[in-house]
Amino acid sequence: MTSFLRSLSADQQVSLVFVLLFGLLLIASGVGVLLSLHERRAGDDDTQAARALRQRDNQALLRSSWVMALVFWVGWVMGEGVAIVLFGLVSFFILREFISLSPTRRGDHRSLVLAFFAVLPLQYALVWTERFNLFTVFIPVYVFLAIPVVSALGNDPQRFLERNAKLQWGIMVCVYGMSHVPALLLLNFPRFAGKTAFLVFFLVLVVQTCMLVQHLTARRPHRPVAPAISGSFHWRSWALGLAAGGLLGAALAGLTPFKPLPAMAMALVACAAGSFGHLVMKAIKRDRGVTHWGSASRSVTGASGLLDRVDALCFAAPVFFHSVRWTFNL
Amino acid sequence: MNWRAKAMSLLLLGFVRLLTGAQARWYGCPPKAEQRIYFANHQSHADLVLIWAALPQELRSITRPIAARDYWTASPFKRWITTEVFNAVYVERERKGDEDPLQPLINALDSGDSLILFPEGTRGHDEDPQPFKSGLYNLAQRFPGVVLVPAWIHNVQRVMPKGEVVPVPVLCSVTFGAPLALEADEPRTAFLTRARDAVMALRDV
Numbered sequence: 155m156t157s158f159l160r161s162l163s164a165d166q167q168v169s170l171v172f173v174l175l176f177g178l179l180l181i182a183s184g185v186g187v188l189l190s191l192h193e194r195r196a197g198d199d200d201t202q203a204a205r206a207l208r209q210r211d212n213q214a215l216l217r218s219s220w221v222m223a224l225v226f227w228v229g230w231v232m233g234e235g236v237a238i239v240l241f242g243l244v245s246f247f248i249l250r251e252f253i254s255l256s257p258t259r260r261g262d263h264r265s266l267v268l269a270f271f272a273v274l275p276l277q278y279a280l281v282w283t284e285r286f287n288l289f290t291v292f293i294p295v296y297v298f299l300a301i302p303v304v305s306a307l308g309n310d311p312q313r314f315l316e317r318n319a320k321l322q323w324g325i326m327v328c329v330y331g332m333s334h335v336p337a338l339l340l341l342n343f344p345r346f347a348g349k350t351a352f353l354v355f356f357l358v359l360v361v362q363t364c365m366l367v368q369h370l371t372a373r374r375p376h377r378p379v380a381p382a383i384s385g386s387f388h389w390r391s392w393a394l395g396l397a398a399g400g401l402l403g404a405a406l407a408g409l410t411p412f413k414p415l416p417a418m419a420m421a422l423v424a425c426a427a428g429s430f431g432h433l434v435m436k437a438i439k440r441d442r443g444v445t446h447w448g449s450a451s452r453s454v455t456g457a458s459g460l461l462d463r464v465d466a467l468c469f470a471a472p473v474f475f476h477s478v479r480w481t482f483n484l
Numbered sequence: 485m486n487w488r489a490k491a492m493s494l495l496l497l498g499f500v501r502l503l504t505g506a507q508a509r510w511y512g513c514p515p516k517a518e519q520r521i522y523f524a525n526h527q528s529h530a531d532l533v534l535i536w537a538a539l540p541q542e543l544r545s546i547t548r549p550i551a552a553r554d555y556w557t558a559s560p561f562k563r564w565i566t567t568e569v570f571n572a573v574y575v576e577r578e579r580k581g582d583e584d585p586l587q588p589l590i591n592a593l594d595s596g597d598s599l600i601l602f603p604e605g606t607r608g609h610d611e612d613p614q615p616f617k618s619g620l621y622n623l624a625q626r627f628p629g630v631v632l633v634p635a636w637i638h639n640v641q642r643v644m645p646k647g648e649v650v651p652v653p654v655l656c657s658v659t660f661g662a663p664l665a666l667e668a669d670e671p672r673t674a675f676l677t678r679a680r681d682a683v684m685a686l687r688d689v
Contacts, residue, residue, distance in 0.1 A: 254639065254654050263645055263652060266652040267652055
């Protein structure tokens with residue numbers, strides 16, 4: 155299998171992955187349609203309502219998976235530049251969701267303008283121009299100072315540290331974390347030119363599989379580790395998710411510049427970072443008293459936030475990126 | 485609408501949605517093409533743009549926002565955008581001479597249009613809206629057939645606080661509540677308080 159994959163050209167490999175991905179999505183959508191026909195039958199009102207809610211949850215998940223797959227496809231067809239712009243847009247939307255749920259005051263206006271219209275485009279411009287040294291320190295070093303300076307000039311001491319800390323966090327997760335995904339496209343591996351899109355695939359697929367397995371196995375009645383923060387985080391399901399991610403990583407080694415064992419190690423690192431990051435974002439949501447990011451009207455539109463879907467990726471991407479860079483001395 | 489106004493309206497819609505999401509939440513009533521007066525809290529000049537963008541296309545064309553004449557006619561561009569794109573009804577904030585400041589609104593309602601009204605009259609700074617002015621009561625009395633829909637505009641003051649020029653992206657929504665009716669011989673202050681409470685009640689749904 156591995157040797158067959160290696161024998162294909164880069165383009166053929168990518169096409170194969172897309173065929174597989176869209177095939178899986180088609181099957182999942184088909185199953186969804188069949189289930190929706192089946193659900194109409196008996197059951198009392200309560201279970202039916204719960205079922206309807208769960209079904210809507212699954213449909214939302216499926217829809218966002220379609221959108222994500224399409225985004226990747228468009229990104230691949232149109233080249234790296236478009237992919238960077240697309241990820242930049244995702245950053246913009248998730249930062250918008252994050253800021254909407256973190257109360258800001260009038261004095262924060264200028265720092266918010268700075269975050270959205272200077273820091274975000276600059277960070278992605280640094281990715282585009284492949285200035286990886288500046289790219290990794292731009293936000294943690296320079297923006298870390300710039301934001302509170304602008305905020306202090308806004309002349310409002312009330313809850314100063316809290317407001318700035320929230321904004322810094324939003325930038326770190328939504329801009330810094332997310333920007334490491336397209337940065338993978340531009341890594342220069344020896345003998346791997348034109349195939350770095352696979353690294354993005356590898357990362358996304360492995361992390362999402364880990365999250366999915368963790369989500370599906372969490373339904374068993376066990377005591378959660380931190381019930382006040384997450385009702386679905388158990389060490390057992392976490393380990394299962396990690397194992398699934400690691401095994402998938404090893405299986406996908408043919409698509410990456412890694413050998414199977416290092417591929418598994420990389421996948422495990424990414425999955426651990428992603429699943430813990432997701433837990434941390436859950437804690438933040440609990441702190442704000444909400445169940446999901448995005449607008450507050452689930453009962454009307456059934457929509458949930460984009461940040462809920464990609465938060466694991468935001469934490470996994472920088473860890474994965476730097477692990478890869480240091481391991482390979484790029 | 486000429487092509488320039490149409491292009492501007494599409495551009496503005498895209499821009500507002502990108503920045504705020506401009507989501508409409510219809511809680512107390514469905515979006516329906518009957519003659520209505522939407523009345524809402526007022527914290528920013530962007531309120532008018534947001535509620536305009538939140539309405540569905542079919543209602544947007546028959547619903548006219550009220551715009552303060554002194555602010556929205558201050559430059560040729562503002563005047564053009566309020567007349568051509570928003571199809572706004574201008575009102576004076578200061579009473580001049582003996583003409584009824586409500587007359588433009590009465591004309592609009594007579595011709596069958598719906599209105600977007602900010603009964604506080606001016607932008608508030610506090611969390612709670614200021615007491616409502618009597619315009620809403622007078623219109624309700626004069627046009628008993630028009631449905632009065634309360635609305636709460638959420639978050640707009642964070643997009644563009646007073647005195648700032650660059651808007652910041654924050655999710656905003658407009659929540660529409662259950663219609664209100666003026667009861668037979670209900671006193672003015674009682675009705676205005678009830679209307680204000682109806683708007684404020686939408687803050688937490």
